[in-house]
Amino acid sequence: MPELPEVETIRAGAAKALLNQRITEVTAPHPRAVRHHEGGPTEFASRLRGRIVTEVARRGKFMWAVLDDDQALLVHLGMSGQLRIHHPGPTQPEPHVHQRVCLTLGDGTQVWFVDQRTFGYLRVTELAPTSDGLPAGWGTARALLPEPAVHIARDLLDEHVDLPALVRATRRRRTDIKRALLDQNLVSGVGNIYADEALWAARLHATRQTNALAPKRLTELYQAASAVLREALQAGGTSFDALYVDVAGNAGYFERSLNAYGRVGLPCLRCGSSMRREVVGARASYSCPRCQRRPAVRASV
DNA sequence: AAAGGGACCTGGCTGC
DNA sequence: TGCAGCCAGGTCCCTT
Numbered sequence: 001m002p003e004l005p006e007v008e009t010i011r012a013g014a015a016k017a018l019l020n021q022r023i024t025e026v027t028a029p030h031p032r033a034v035r036h037h038e039g040g041p042t043e044f045a046s047r048l049r050g051r052i053v054t055e056v057a058r059r060g061k062f063m064w065a066v067l068d069d070d071q072a073l074l075v076h077l078g079m080s081g082q083l084r085i086h087h088p089g090p091t092q093p094e095p096h097v098h099q100r101v102c103l104t105l106g107d108g109t110q111v112w113f114v115d116q117r118t119f120g121y122l123r124v125t126e127l128a129p130t131s132d133g134l135p136a137g138w139g140t141a142r143a144l145l146p147e148p149a150v151h152i153a154r155d156l157l158d159e160h161v162d163l164p165a166l167v168r169a170t171r172r173r174r175t176d177i178k179r180a181l182l183d184q185n186l187v188s189g190v191g192n193i194y195a196d197e198a199l200w201a202a203r204l205h206a207t208r209q210t211n212a213l214a215p216k217r218l219t220e221l222y223q224a225a226s227a228v229l230r231e232a233l234q235a236g237g238t239s240f241d242a243l244y245v246d247v248a249g250n251a252g253y254f255e256r257s258l259n260a261y262g263r264v265g266l267p268c269l270r271c272g273s274s275m276r277r278e279v280v281g282a283r284a285s286y287s288c289p290r291c292q293r294r295p296a297v298r299a300s301v
Numbered sequence: 302a303a304a305g306g307g308a309c310c311t312g313g314c315t316g317c
Numbered sequence: 318t319g320c321a322g323c324c325a326g327g328t329c330c331c332t333t
Contacts, residue, residue, distance in 0.1 A: 061327075076327085079310085079326060119327060182327090191327070194326095241313090284324085
């Protein structure tokens with residue numbers, strides 16, 4: 001579910017609640033949520049208990065809390081994960097059916113990890129140096145990443161992203177441009193919604209081949225993708241249903257700004273043609289048949 | 302080595 | 318009404 005704008009909205013909300021707070025209690029009633037934590041649920045809890053959060057950072061769709069022992073609590077939301085913050089008050093928060101992990105903080109705040117489809121996870125892990133020696137991403141000044149996220153590329157809103165290098169790396173691939181956009185090792189943060197939005201904005205069909213696109217076209221595509229991510233972040237993300245909400249439970253309102261994703265049969269907002277739905281790389285892809293012409297089929301070698 | 306396909310889950314919606 | 322089948326915002330692992 002959540003792509004960069006949604007994860008960043010949640011990161012910023014979580015940072016407010018977690019920064020400089022001590023984790024006093026940890027419960028993980030659903031062991032699958034900590035399945036990637038090597039020591040299991042009990043060790044997960046004991047690694048966190050008593051630690052103070054010094055930073056809450058993000059790269060692409062991965063976010064993490066840096067702890068005062070120089071370890072990190074890594075959080076990936078998968079398709080349906082949420083973080084929900086409950087400040088202490090006279091009334092107890094209504095329990096959520098899909099509560100998976102609960103952290104209690106020194107001031108009584110509770111942080112719930114809620115996840116319907118259970119593809120998301122939390123784990124405590126070592127930090128490892130970034131490959132370029134530059135700060136790892138949003139929310140941190142340190143050149144350190146959680147070890148399981150070291151293979152994740154910088155995202156398009158990262159001030160240290162190298163756009164010309166990204167364009168060159170993309171042209172060395174031999175695949176559909178949409179698959180490249182979704183490859184978190186090439187560029188991170190883009191998922192199925194914003195990939196379709198970026199391709200619509202750049203007037204490119206999802207199956208255009210990466211190695212056949214001019215550097216200028218790829219630069220335009222990545223600039224379009226950056227703009228879409230930035231606008232969606234300003235709108236608090238895209239909520240189709242209750243699966244994506246911010247840490248207070250509020251929906252984002254970028255859905256009304258979508259130009260492509262989910263608009264099958266509706267008129268293209270540029271030319272009026274009826275939008276189509278196709279499957280590209282096992283993912284639904286929405287595009288305009290006139291603005292985004294399918295490339296000629298290449299003869300097999 | 303890189304690229305593609307299937308697996309991993311729960312739940313909501315559609316159509317028979 | 319019931320239920321089989323399909324679909325969903327992501328990543329990882331295995332095979333080629």
